[in-house]
Amino acid sequence: MASVTFEGVSKHFGSVKAVHDVSFSISDGEFVCLLGPSGCGKTTTLRLIAGLEQATSGRIDIGDREVTYLNPKDRDIGMVFQDYALYPHMTIADNITYPLKVRGLGAAARRKRAEEVATSLQIANLLDRRPGQISGGQQQRTSVARAVVHKPQVFLFDEPLSNLDAKLRLEARSFLKHLQQELGVTAIYVTHDQAEAMALADRIAVMEGGRVVQMGPPLEVYRQPATTFVANFLGSPPMNLLRVRLELTKQQAMLVGETFRLQLPQISERLKGVVSEGEALIAGLRPEHLHMANDSDSWSIAGEVYAIEPLGPEALVTLKVGDSLVTARIFGDEPPKANVGEKAYLLFEPERLHLFKASGERIP
Amino acid sequence: MQQRRSLLSIPASLLFLLPAGVFVFIFIILPFFWIAAVSFTNRTLTGRTAVDPEYVGLANYLRLFDPDRFLRSGEFGASLVITGQFVFFSAIVGQVLLGLLLAWFFFNRKGWVRETVQTLAILAWIMPDVVVAFAWFAFLDRDAGTLNQILSTLGIGKPDWLINLPLVSVIIFNTWRGTAFSMLLFTSAFGSIPPSHLETAAVAGANTWQRLRDIILPLIRTHIITDLILITLWTFNTFTPFLLTGGGPAFQTELVSIFTYRTAFKFFRFGQGSAVGMIMMLINLVFAIFYLFLLRRQQVKL
Ligand SMILES: Nc1ncnc2c1ncn2[C@@H]1O[C@H](COP(=O)(O)OP(=O)(O)OP(=O)(O)O)[C@@H](O)[C@H]1O
Ligand SMILES: [Mg+2]
Numbered sequence: 201m202a203s204v205t206f207e208g209v210s211k212h213f214g215s216v217k218a219v220h221d222v223s224f225s226i227s228d229g230e231f232v233c234l235l236g237p238s239g240c241g242k243t244t245t246l247r248l249i250a251g252l253e254q255a256t257s258g259r260i261d262i263g264d265r266e267v268t269y270l271n272p273k274d275r276d277i278g279m280v281f282q283d284y285a286l287y288p289h290m291t292i293a294d295n296i297t298y299p300l301k302v303r304g305l306g307a308a309a310r311r312k313r314a315e316e317v318a319t320s321l322q323i324a325n326l327l328d329r330r331p332g333q334i335s336g337g338q339q340q341r342t343s344v345a346r347a348v349v350h351k352p353q354v355f356l357f358d359e360p361l362s363n364l365d366a367k368l369r370l371e372a373r374s375f376l377k378h379l380q381q382e383l384g385v386t387a388i389y390v391t392h393d394q395a396e397a398m399a400l401a402d403r404i405a406v407m408e409g410g411r412v413v414q415m416g417p418p419l420e421v422y423r424q425p426a427t428t429f430v431a432n433f434l435g436s437p438p439m440n441l442l443r444v445r446l447e448l449t450k451q452q453a454m455l456v457g458e459t460f461r462l463q464l465p466q467i468s469e470r471l472k473g474v475v476s477e478g479e480a481l482i483a484g485l486r487p488e489h490l491h492m493a494n495d496s497d498s499w500s501i502a503g504e505v506y507a508i509e510p511l512g513p514e515a516l517v518t519l520k521v522g523d524s525l526v527t528a529r530i531f532g533d534e535p536p537k538a539n540v541g542e543k544a545y546l547l548f549e550p551e552r553l554h555l556f557k558a559s560g561e562r563i564p
Numbered sequence: 565m566q567q568r569r570s571l572l573s574i575p576a577s578l579l580f581l582l583p584a585g586v587f588v589f590i591f592i593i594l595p596f597f598w599i600a601a602v603s604f605t606n607r608t609l610t611g612r613t614a615v616d617p618e619y620v621g622l623a624n625y626l627r628l629f630d631p632d633r634f635l636r637s638g639e640f641g642a643s644l645v646i647t648g649q650f651v652f653f654s655a656i657v658g659q660v661l662l663g664l665l666l667a668w669f670f671f672n673r674k675g676w677v678r679e680t681v682q683t684l685a686i687l688a689w690i691m692p693d694v695v696v697a698f699a700w701f702a703f704l705d706r707d708a709g710t711l712n713q714i715l716s717t718l719g720i721g722k723p724d725w726l727i728n729l730p731l732v733s734v735i736i737f738n739t740w741r742g743t744a745f746s747m748l749l750f751t752s753a754f755g756s757i758p759p760s761h762l763e764t765a766a767v768a769g770a771n772t773w774q775r776l777r778d779i780i781l782p783l784i785r786t787h788i789i790t791d792l793i794l795i796t797l798w799t800f801n802t803f804t805p806f807l808l809t810g811g812g813p814a815f816q817t818e819l820v821s822i823f824t825y826r827t828a829f830k831f832f833r834f835g836q837g838s839a840v841g842m843i844m845m846l847i848n849l850v851f852a853i854f855y856l857f858l859l860r861r862q863q864v865k866l
Contacts, residue, residue: 252763273769285760289782298778299768346768 202263202276202353202386203228204249209258211244218244220410221258226403231380231387233397235433236407242390245407246356249388251275262354278347279356282363284339286331292318292342293327299350317345321379337368344376348383355380355387361396373399394434398422406430428560431484437516439484439554440526442501448477455483458522460501464550471555474563481563484554490528490546492517492536500545501526510535519544596845603839609832617835624839638815640840643823647800650735650819655799658739660791663746668776671754682747689744697807700737701726726809730817734805741804746791753787754780786859793855797848820844 204226211219219241226232234242247253248260251272260268267275278299286295294301296317297310305313318324321341326334331342340360347355360376361369377400380387391397397404398418405415406429414426425431431439444462447454453471455462462483464471475481496502503519503526515535518527528546530536538544555563603624607617628634634641666685670678688696703710704725712722725733757780765775781788803821805811811818811826818826824844828837 250763250767252766272763272766273771277767279764279767281760281764283758283760285758285764287761287779287782289785298765298770301778302765302768302770302774346764350769 203261204354204386204388205259205261206245206248207259207261209248209260210256211241211248211253212256217410219248222410222412223258224405224412224415226386226388229384229386231377231389231400231402233401233404234388234390234407235392235394235397235404237392237433240407241410242392242407243358244410246279246358246388246390249275249354250277250279250356276353277356278350278352278354280340280343280347280358280360282359284331284343284360284363286339286342286346288331291328291330292323292334295331295342296327296345296349298346303350313349314345317349321345336364337372340364340372341375344379348379348385353386355385357387357389359390359392361391362393369396376400395436398434406433424562425484425554426562428482428484428556431554431556435486437487437527437529439486440490440524441556442483442485442521442524442526444481444483446471446475446477446479446481448475455481457483457501458524459503460521462501462553463498471563475557480558482556482558482560484556485526485548485552487516487527487529488531489548489552490526490530491548492528492530492538493545493547496545497547499550500547502543502545505538505540505542505544507540508535508538517544517546519546599838599841602834603842605835607834607838609834620835624836625843627836628839628843638818640820640823640843642815643818643820646731646817647819649731650738650805651796651799654735654738654742655795656792658735659742659746659795659799660788662739663743663791664750664788666743666747667750667754668780670751682744682751685744685747688740689742693804693807696741697804700808704733727813730809730813734809734817737808738799738802738805742795742798746795749787749791750784753784757783789855789859793852796851796855800848800851801844 206222206224209219209222210217222241222245234245236242244253248255249262251267251270251274255268258268259266262275262277287298290298293311293314297305297314300310300313314327315324318327321344323334323338323341323345326338326342331339334342340363343360357376361372364372373396376389380400389397389400401418403416404418404421405412406421407413408427408429414421414430421430422434425434425439428441432441442457444455444457447456448471453464455464493500501519501521503521506518506520506525507516508518509516514529514531516527517530517536517538518525526546557563602617604619604621605617606620606623628640633639635645636642666681670681691699702708704712706712706722706724706727709725711725716722723729761779761783762775765779770778801821802819803825805817805819806822806825809817811822820840821844824837824840827833827840
């Protein structure tokens with residue numbers, strides 16, 4: 201068990217800055233998810249920790265050892281690849297205990313350890329089969345078993361659930377979380393699925409274009425996204441972002457949108473010195489913080505009903521507000537009754553409003 | 565599905581096979597039976613037995629395996645022994661092993677060294693036999709040859725390669741000639757291994773040798789067996805060394821293919837030559853069946 205520290209780490213492939221000046225510190229036993237869209241550098245970051253890539257610059261530590269230039273085998277890690285990378289010519293038992301075999305452990309001891317690990321992962325009955333003869337979910341567990349068998353300091357996962365079907369993925373997710381807490385091992389987990397990251401992580405690192413744009417506990421990242429990119433990436437459906445203009449007078453501040461005017465309370469505290477009169481801003485509202493109403497209110501935005509999608513416990517109501525679409529999650533047994541094209545209002549509480557500069561940066 | 569299949573039902577598909585089948589019959593199957601038949605006669609090119617060969621039973625075969633002369637220089641047994649050495653050193657050790665090592669060495673290595681070696685190897689493989697033989701004559705020549713120029717500069721002396729070390733020369737020649745094929749085959753085999761398989765092994769702590777033994781070789785086993793089949797059969801049947809040594813001196817490089825040629829076309833004893841041809845065919849068959857058996861066993865295991 202160990203901490204993992206990045207200090208100004210970059211990895212460039214020619215002119216591609218896959219990872220650029222990344223610094224973070226993951227403490228012992230923590231579960232961290234690297235989250236971001238395709239091509240943002242998640243896998244490269246993970247491979248830098250594993251030693252499968254060499255950093256162009258910067259320093260990487262595992263525990264109290266610098267590992268920047270160490271080979272993968274000297275870093276004491278376990279890794280699960282997206283395709284599981286099980287060896288087709290070996291039995292499940294041999295696959296699981298391969299890290300022990302290369303360390304020179306005898307056959308009997310290996311078998312004993314394989315049984316131990318396989319039992320805790322509920323694949324003990326498969327030990328003598330080959331990877332081609334077990335299901336995708338079982339292959340995933342085998343791959344996890346191989347990563348934990350030699351009790352490494354750090355676990356690395358690269359989208360380990362993306363090859364499973366939706367139902368199995370939820371099961372495997374709970375299972376991984378349970379396993380990590382039971383073993384108490386530091387884990388770093390790459391995913392582009394925000395729900396997976398929210399569910400698993402102690403902390404989420406959101407990456408964009410080779411950089412970590414925000415790192416924090418899931419709820420913090422969800423509630424106080426540092427940029428519009430983060431706000432838009434987390435949540436399903438994502439946060440509604442609306443272009444607004446700020447009208448600032450001595451006494452009050454007003455956000456002016458295409459179909460609404462919102463008067464901000466305690467304006468001076470929040471915005472003083474940060475924004476200026478007439479500045480273009482971005483207002484953010486989470487779908488679950490919007491309620492539907494037939495009448496306007498001082499905290500509402502007006503629009504026309506665009507679509508209503510009942511999902512069971514909730515319904516997604518989308519309004520057309522000027523040129524943009526705003527989605528609300530309306531909870532309740534009955535989906536709201538409204539016709540497409542009808543005028544409607546979405547209400548919210550003032551403290552639910554997020555404000556960002558036009559550049560995307562959060563206004564605290 | 566049923567409907568579709570009947571379109572390519574047996575009579576229709578046979579029709580498509582017919583043109584190819586005719587050629588196979590005329591040029592492969594017919595000669596095979598003709599040679600089989602001739603091998604039981606005393607047919608020659610000239611003389612009475614050319615017009616009116618007689619049935620001699622197993623005489624041709626018995627003569628080949630006559631224990632008194634079997635292993636004598638210039639006889640069939642001696643030729644088989646030479647061919648055995650030739651195949652073992654220039655096919656299995658030379659081409660297959662060297663090709664594997666070269667492919668392994670250049671695996672995941674880029675740059676001009678790899679490009680140059682691969683290009684040269686392929687050149688050696690695609691050049692016409694006669695050109696190559698002539699080039700090797702020049703290379704191995706006792707007084708003016710490149711090899712001896714180099715060796716004498718190093719103070720090693722000037723052996724007369726084709727006279728004093730004919731079999732070694734021919735083995736080196738054939739290895740040089742054919743290694744490119746194995747190298748290319750294994751290079752593509754290595755390329756077919758998913759990178760994550762090797763990276764998992766690296767993370768697990770396997771060193772280079774363990775990775776080769778535990779992961780790479782088992783994963784490319786089929787490729788290795790296929791390569792062994794092809795290279796062994798090609799080398800066993802090759803005639804090109806004849807261009808270099810003519811089978812000599814004193815039959816020292818007389819491979820079975822050259823022995824067959826000498827029997828059938830130098831002394832024009834067609835009956836005898838056909839018998840040798842039949843034996844070679846049987847040996848080829850045994851090789852092929854043995855390797856196919858290995859291949860089959862591999863597939864059952866997976
Ligand atoms: N070996 C390489 N050579 C050149 N460019 C690379 C290499 N590996 C990655 N890149 C580039 O670096 C960037 C980051 O790649 P990376 O694989 O880390 O993305 P990712 O976040 O894992 O994406 P995904 O979710 O699609 O897996 C990409 O632009 C990619 O094209
Ligand atoms: Mg990736």
